[in-house]
Each structure stands twice: as C-alpha cells, then as structure tokens.
Amino acid sequence: MSGGGHDSADDTIALPALGCLELRVHPQRGRGVFTRKAISSGTLVNISPVLVFGRTEYADHGRHTQLDHYTYCWKDSGYALALGLGSMFNHEGFGHENVGFTRDMSRSLIRYTALRDIGAGEELCICYGPNVWFDAVSDVQAGGSDGHSGAQEQSADEFMRGFGLE
Numbered sequence: 001m002s003g004g005g006h007d008s009a010d011d012t013i014a015l016p017a018l019g020c021l022e023l024r025v026h027p028q029r030g031r032g033v034f035t036r037k038a039i040s041s042g043t044l045v046n047i048s049p050v051l052v053f054g055r056t057e058y059a060d061h062g063r064h065t066q067l068d069h070y071t072y073c074w075k076d077s078g079y080a081l082a083l084g085l086g087s088m089f090n091h092e093g094f095g096h097e098n099v100g101f102t103r104d105m106s107r108s109l110i111r112y113t114a115l116r117d118i119g120a121g122e123e124l125c126i127c128y129g130p131n132v133w134f135d136a137v138s139d140v141q142a143g144g145s146d147g148h149s150g151a152q153e154q155s156a157d158e159f160m161r162g163f164g165l166e
C-alpha cells in the first residue's frame, strides 16, 4: 500500500487517518477543517467519496437548494457532493490555499493533499476558483508568500472549472 490512497484491488480505497483534523467554527467562514498538529507538504489529508448528480437532475433540483453551496463540478456537466470533510473545507484565494484537490471520476471520490507544510492550529483551505458567490474573508497576512511547494495536482483547466462554477 502506498500513500496514494488505493490498494492493488481497484475496488478498495484506503482512507488516510491523520487523527489530528477537527471541525471548528471560523467566526466569518462558518465550519471549517483545522489541524491540531503540523502536517507535512504532500500529505494526503482526506479522501471524500462523492454523491454524483446528473446535469438535468442538478439543474432542475439541486441548484435551487443549499447543495449549490457545496457541490463540485463533475463529469458530463454534472455536479458532485463531497461526503464528510470534503464539504467542510473553506476557501482561500488562488495561491493562498494550503490544500489541493483532485477529482477521481472513475472511483467517484476526491483526494485532498497538503500543498505546503501546515502548522498546528491552522485551517485547511482549498481554492474554490476565481469567482465565488460570497464575500470571501481571507486569513492570509498581506504581503506574505503564497507558500506553494509545487505540489498542486490540478491542471489549470480543472482549476478554472472550479468548485461549483463553470
């Protein structure tokens, strides 16, 4: 078993068990994912299975509900709800997020990986894309470096398709 999150059998997915992640309420962002211990760059921090909605089902129903604040773009113009912590990562602007995500369409899951060393007590944030639907609050200090290690796994195209936006 490697750190890649799946065993040799294609239908078995090993889940990371860091034991240091916790859900906390951020005063402006609402619930978010925080770590009690330092996490090294490149660590697989979470795997979320997803619930996939087809394009028509989502257009007719899902987008008119709270689901629209949580879903990721998925294949064939559908959308997917990440189950578990995958729906709890808050947003930081591009270059300031400390967690990247990769959609595994064939296994219906999303992998989340630390893009840099993350300190104890930090919030784990992903980047939803360039256009968000809320007034984004950032915890990044002005003038700080983006801290990216080059571990970003998304292609530019995947990134621009964003979290729930096209």
Ligand SMILES: C[S@@+](CC[C@H](N)C(=O)[O-])C[C@H]1O[C@@H](n2cnc3c(N)ncnc32)[C@H](O)[C@@H]1O
Pocket: 028, 029, 030, 031, 032, 069, 070, 087, 088, 089, 090, 091, 092, 134, 135, 136, 137, 138
């Ligand atoms: C996928 S949910 C994240 C979990 C959410 N905080 C909760 O409590 O359910 C996305 C929502 O979180 C909030 N959010 C995420 N990042 C934010 C940010 N940087 N600033 C303000 N609100 C944020 C927005 O309300 C957004 O619609």
